Amino acid sequence: xxxxxxxxxxxxxxxxxxxxxxxxxxxxxxxxxxxxxxxxxxxxxxxxxxxxxxxxxxxxxxxxxxxxxxxxxxxxxxxxxxxxxxxxxxxxxxxxxxxxxxxxxxxxxxxxxxxxxxxxxxxxxxxxxxxxxxxxxxxxxxxxxxxxxxxxxxxxxxxxxxxxxxxxxxxxxxxxxxxxxxxxxxxxxxxxxxxxxxxxxxxxxxxxxxxxxxxxxxxxxxxxxxxxxxxxxxxxxxxxxxxxxxxxxxxxxxxxxxxxxxxxxxxxxxxxxxxxxxxxxxxxx
Numbered sequence: 001x002x003x004x005x006x007x008x009x010x011x012x013x014x015x016x017x018x019x020x021x022x023x024x025x026x027x028x029x030x031x032x033x034x035x036x037x038x039x040x041x042x043x044x045x046x047x048x049x050x051x052x053x054x055x056x057x058x059x060x061x062x063x064x065x066x067x068x069x070x071x072x073x074x075x076x077x078x079x080x081x082x083x084x085x086x087x088x089x090x091x092x093x094x095x096x097x098x099x100x101x102x103x104x105x106x107x108x109x110x111x112x113x114x115x116x117x118x119x120x121x122x123x124x125x126x127x128x129x130x131x132x133x134x135x136x137x138x139x140x141x142x143x144x145x146x147x148x149x150x151x152x153x154x155x156x157x158x159x160x161x162x163x164x165x166x167x168x169x170x171x172x173x174x175x176x177x178x179x180x181x182x183x184x185x186x187x188x189x190x191x192x193x194x195x196x197x198x199x200x201x202x203x204x205x206x207x208x209x210x211x212x213x214x215x216x217x218x219x220x221x222x223x224x225x226x227x228x229x230x231x232x233x234x235x236x237x238x239x240x241x242x243x244x245x246x247x248x249x250x251x252x253x254x255x256x257x258x259x260x261x262x263x264x265x266x267x268x269x270x271x272x273x274x275x276x277x278x279x280x281x282x283x284x285x
Contacts, residue, residue, distance in 0.1 A: 064177050065184060066125035071272065072188065073116040075170055077130045078282060079163050080109035085135070086160075089150045098153070098205060102160075105198050112191050119184060132284040135159070137231060140284035145231035154211045157202060158227045164199035165220065166235045166270065166278060168192060173269035196267075219264045235278055239268050 083106035086092055093099040117127040138144025149155040171192035178185040200218040203226065207216050216226030222240040225232050242250050242262040249262035257265075270278075 066120055066123050068174050068177055069116055069120050069123075069184070069188075070125070070128040071174065071275075072171065072191070073113065073120070073128055074131065074279065075167055075275070076109055076112040076116060076191075078133060078279060079167065080106065080113050081130070081133055082135060082160065082163060083109055086150060086156055092150055092153060092156060098157075098209075101201060101205065105160075105201070108194055108198070112194075115187065115191075119187070123184075133282055134284050135282060137281045139281050144281060145229060154206075154209070157206050157209070157211065158229065158232070161199060161202040161206060162225070162227065162232045162235050164195055164202055165225075166275065167195040168199055168267060169235075169270035170275045171195065172267065173271055173275065217264075220267065221260050222263050234274070235270075238270070238274075239263060241266070241268050 083102055087099070087102060087106055093102055120127045132140075134140050134142055134144065135149060136142050136144035136147040138147070146155060146159050149159050171188060175185065175188050175192065178188060203212065203216050203218050206212040206226070212226045213228045214224060214226055220236065220239050223233075223236045223238065225236045240259075240263050242248060242259060244266055249265065250257055250259055
């Protein structure tokens with residue numbers, strides 16, 4: 001059995017395979033050591049078991065990539081439309097640093113929309129159409145908890161922060177499913193990091209303007225939103241995790257790492273179901 005050829009073929013399909021199997025050298029040594037102790041007929045079963053462990057919880061590229069990109073496209077539609085509307089609303093964003101920053105973020109979000117639409121079509125899929133949004137968070141009623149946000153800079157920036165924080169967690173929650181995505185996975189991670197910069201910028205702006213509750217920081221502490229509205233709490237639930245890969249970060253190895261520091265140091269993903277439950281509030285049925 002030529003392990004080198006086998007791993008070469010797997011790598012063509014999934015460039016990230018060695019991240020799943022620790023490393024090429026380690027994977028080959030481990031399999032060679034294990035297979036040397038069993039009957040020849042059992043070797044294929046052992047190899048299959050190793051790959052099953054490596055890809056546990058994943059889906060095939062053909063089944064998942066277009067669906068995940070359309071999921072991301074819906075989020076980008078939401079953000080792009082939100083900023084576009086804010087910039088077109090008279091009296092909301094006066095000329096100055098805040099407006100300039102929002103203009104840049106809007107350009108980013110509109111670029112994300114175009115990229116995702118083009119990529120989905122290149123993959124042979126159909127981009128999801130842009131929904132009709134209800135930015136009040138009232139599921140189409142127009143009377144949600146954020147009614148009037150385009151008449152209040154404080155409320156507008158609070159919702160903007162919530163959208164960006166949610167976007168960061170949403171990308172993280174599904175990026176692992178793009179198995180063998182190659183350039184698509186790379187682009188998704190590039191968008192993810194930009195969304196994180198947007199979130200940090202908006203949090204800093206809110207702090208500068210004095211609108212952040214509890215001295216809002218560029219990062220998330222526990223599950224605290226820094227926003228004076230319980231309506232956004234589902235977007236931050238689950239961020240108070242202090243255990244990573246089975247390791248408790250608080251006081252790790254005797255270092256004085258507090259609960260706050262432990263939760264700030266790691267950002268938590270949001271599941272598809274959680275994100276859709278949040279986003280649905282802003283979409284007219």
